[in-house]
Amino acid sequence: MEKNAKSKRLRLTKASFPERLYRQRYLLLMSVPFLIWVLLFNYLPLLGWTMAFQDFKLKGDVFQSFFAADWVGIKHFVALLEDILSKGRFYLALRNTLGMSFYMMVFGFVTPIIFALMINEIRSMYFKRITQTISYLPHFISWVVAAGMISVMLSTEGPINELLENLGLIEKRIPFLAQEKLFWGIMTFSEIWKELGWNAIIFLAAITGVDPGLYESADLDGANRLQKIWHITLPCIMPVITVILIMNVGWLISVGFEKQMLLGSDITRNYSEVLDVYAIKYGIGQSRYSFGTAIGMFKSVVSIILVLGANLIARKTGETSIV
């Protein structure tokens, strides 16, 4: 019996490629639909990137237009670069995107971890569940509704102004949404309010995976609560934190545009216009599809650089990496 199994294993490792292919045919077959899906929706659209090197105009259907368009080389990329160098609107949009993302990275990433640690320490099961449910409810509200609520809260007749006024902290009511310098902060705060509970779920799940034996031995050693969090919980969920961090870095440049579009206005434009909004206005809005595509490509390239960078740092510091 034992010998048999051993030889089988040996054969497996030595099997030739076609043989292995045949052996795993069902597994391979099962993955075919996903392969097609990825090709169809993630790779095929990349062909559209060639539009960035054209002056694309809709004339007839899409394919006719594609073949009829003039090829202009890197004209649109030069335009983007010139804009960055002259600190124009594309530059501002890029800065706002990265700026808001950075805020989100710092505050939006740390808060769910702290929140998960705190929830984990609650003894009353009942209270714990209620708190958790309430905290992730806002996740299910669409941004359109959420933006309405936020704009009412922050208006000069809203509760926040009223509160500040009654506390005597301000003399004149402040139209918060008209303060460009506050915009990134408001965005970050509302994003945290909306997503805190939801983002904490994955950390809570990781925490439940921590071996209880570790806590028991820590108890024996006389560790207090904070020490247990610091020396046991956190190190144990570190791999999860790293993976999530790297993935978040990949989304850094996709800060979303709904909330900026809904809560931003012309008066705060210097701080509220993000890349996606810029691409809509100046790409689709002006029928400059090629220019819009160039912006999209630019975004993707920046994203890839950021992810690879974060991954490299993670690997160098000895933590998990995902690529």
Place this chain on the structure above:
Amino acid sequence: MKALPKLAAAALSFSLLFSAVSPVTVAAASADPITFTIYVEDALDGRIEENFEGDVSRVITEQTGVTIKYQFGVGDVSNQITLMIADQAYPDFVFSRSHLNNFLEADAYIDMAPLIEEYGPNIKKLYGDSFEKLKDDEGRIFYLGQDFISPIVEDPEDSFEIQQAVLKEFGYPEVKTLEQAKDLLKKYIEKYPTIDGQPTIGLTLTCGEGWRYYITLINPGLRAMGYPDDGNFYVDPETYDVQYAFDIDGIEEYYRWLNSMYNEGLLDPDAFTQTHDEYLAKISSGRVLALTDGHWEYVEAEQVLEEEGKYERTYARLPVTYSEDIVHPAYRPAAYSPMNGVGITQNCPDPVRAIQFLDYLCQEETQILTAWGIEGQHWEIRDGKRQYTAAEMEARKVPGHAIETAIGYMTYPWPCIGGGEDSNGYKFNALDDSQTLWDTYNEEAKVTLEAYGVGSWKEMFPQPSEFIPSEWGQAWLIWDNQPPDSDFAMLHTECNDLTAQYLPMACSAAPEDFDAIWAEFMERLDAIGVKELNEAATQLLADNFYVHVEAAE
């Protein structure tokens, strides 16, 4: 975007009125049932009947066999239109304002000129002298112009609006200048700091949502400084030189006034960020004393006030300008500009039938039908005038009645004569009559009008005869019609974006910072090339204008 007021004005003036069914005897081209589909870029959903089943529509179907099925603009129309063009999924007719060029570039329309020669005698008759203006450089006609061919003087859509209650409180004083208006608002707020328990607001604007800042922030400034609506440009009526409005010295005075309003707490601090819904909610609560809006934009809120019987909180429309020597430009007459309209697409299976239908719409009888309704049912000839019947006047008080009659629905964006008289000497437009107009006012508005000794708001404004008419037509249509990726349009957008950003900044700054912000604004306008924009606009005007003048000759 300026076209929206037009549409609303047209739709409104007719829906305010009702009209009628008459045994119109029209030689229908062919009565086989056929359904034509049309795409209309505006979000008219729910504002007209769904299945072409109103009284007027039924008569049209009886006479021609044609049923019209509408598709309206929804959400972001650029996406909708881009997809339509990419799929070449055009309905039989297309009406587009801002994306007309996309359709033209994609060869979506057929050339109607030869068909009109053969089947369109009434089209030619309706457009009269302006018919030649429909043609492009090569004599082709892709769409029939949409605007009133013979305009009437209606109540001004855009003006300075003050609550009747405020005027009443101070005995209907003369309000001609911005300063007078400001004093009035100030005194009223001091006396009544709250209305119905909520804080009183002097003036509010709607600038939080995209293009709306044109209506309550840009246009009022140009009006108050005496510049007629030629888009964000001023056209010199003698030299035809065009200048970007914010490149004109002195235009900042209006915004300096807004700035003082803001700093004295008379301008709503949320004016630059609130959504349009929040804006309307404030107005319909009755605590906003003044507006600088287009009537079509706040009319919903005013209707709420009327339904609640708060007539004194509805608005009087006044010709307020920066100083007394500035002539309020509401009634600067303009030549007809057919810069957009309904066209027949390549996908229409029966262009002959389509042109016959358009020709039918252009007949005098149909023009009366669509504007007034059916004779006997909706209107009659009484006292030598075409008037609504008593039954119809009564029925109109019921909400939703307009949907049943469908009066006025086929006047936009379809060809429409607008004003003037028919061959029997009766008016084409119901609002072209002082009594009918008077009857549309609420009690409190009537009191205000009587106090000022006039019979309508329009009488308070400088009349058309005081102006040099615009031979170039509606210039804003020229700017709006440029392909969005043309150099002119891109520069224009950039200038407008800068304006949209700096006006709120300047208005909400501390008074002592105003000049510095304005100077920075001017500097940046110059830097992105406002002078080139002026030249390009002058050239565009000349191109379009002379084509049309030659054509008309």
